[in-house]
Amino acid sequence: MTPSEIVQYARTLSGCRVDEIPDADLYRYLNVEYRKLRQDVAGIDKNYKLRTLTTNLVTGVSSYALSLPVQAP
Amino acid sequence: MVATGQIKIDTLHIKYYNSITYPVRAIYRDWDNLDRSPEWYAVNQSTANPFYIITDNSVQIFPTPTDTVIAGLIMTANQRPYDLTSTMTEADILIEREYHDVIAFAVIPYVYQHRQQDDRVAYYQQQLELKKRPMLTQLKKRLIRPMK
Numbered sequence: 001m002t003p004s005e006i007v008q009y010a011r012t013l014s015g016c017r018v019d020e021i022p023d024a025d026l027y028r029y030l031n032v033e034y035r036k037l038r039q040d041v042a043g044i045d046k047n048y049k050l051r052t053l054t055t056n057l058v059t060g061v062s063s064y065a066l067s068l069p070v071q072a073p
Numbered sequence: 074m075v076a077t078g079q080i081k082i083d084t085l086h087i088k089y090y091n092s093i094t095y096p097v098r099a100i101y102r103d104w105d106n107l108d109r110s111p112e113w114y115a116v117n118q119s120t121a122n123p124f125y126i127i128t129d130n131s132v133q134i135f136p137t138p139t140d141t142v143i144a145g146l147i148m149t150a151n152q153r154p155y156d157l158t159s160t161m162t163e164a165d166i167l168i169e170r171e172y173h174d175v176i177a178f179a180v181i182p183y184v185y186q187h188r189q190q191d192d193r194v195a196y197y198q199q200q201l202e203l204k205k206r207p208m209l210t211q212l213k214k215r216l217i218r219p220m221k
Contacts, residue, residue, distance in 0.1 A: 001173040003157040010180035031156045033179030038154045057145025062137040071081040072127050073101050
């Protein structure tokens, strides 16, 4: 599901219309709970990996740019 | 490679040659703690014992590859959480797809809080815990399987 589908699904489950709680508020609630769930998931084991990234190795190229900031291990 | 958010690299493996079957794990080294110049390592570091450093948004690997290998650089990384917005895609959610309904379910107690129906808040919080339990159990089981 996309985030907007998740919000829509939450509306369906709870019978909550946009005029009762606007999207902005639901997204705020969603993000609070999303972060908690993420912590639970990551907390299972610190070695749990959420992403495997692969790229092609190129002759003579030692530096590989990622499209996002990177932290050291 | 990946779209959104900051990542923290956990492991990095390199397959230097098409002729080898398995990639080799590279270790992380701090730029400031290199004994020799990067140029030296680029040529002389063994492909059996590679390392990498991080510069801004890039990873720099040593030695420099002398072969072009499809998917020769493999990283596992934890991605730092960021707020979800209406324009994001499914892939932006850092919880696996099969558990996205749990995220939706987690919003429901807030709806009942808004409606000031405390009994329903408590009920849906309990329901959420029940939904979370199998998710965490399932994810834990996966840890013992080899990563693909």
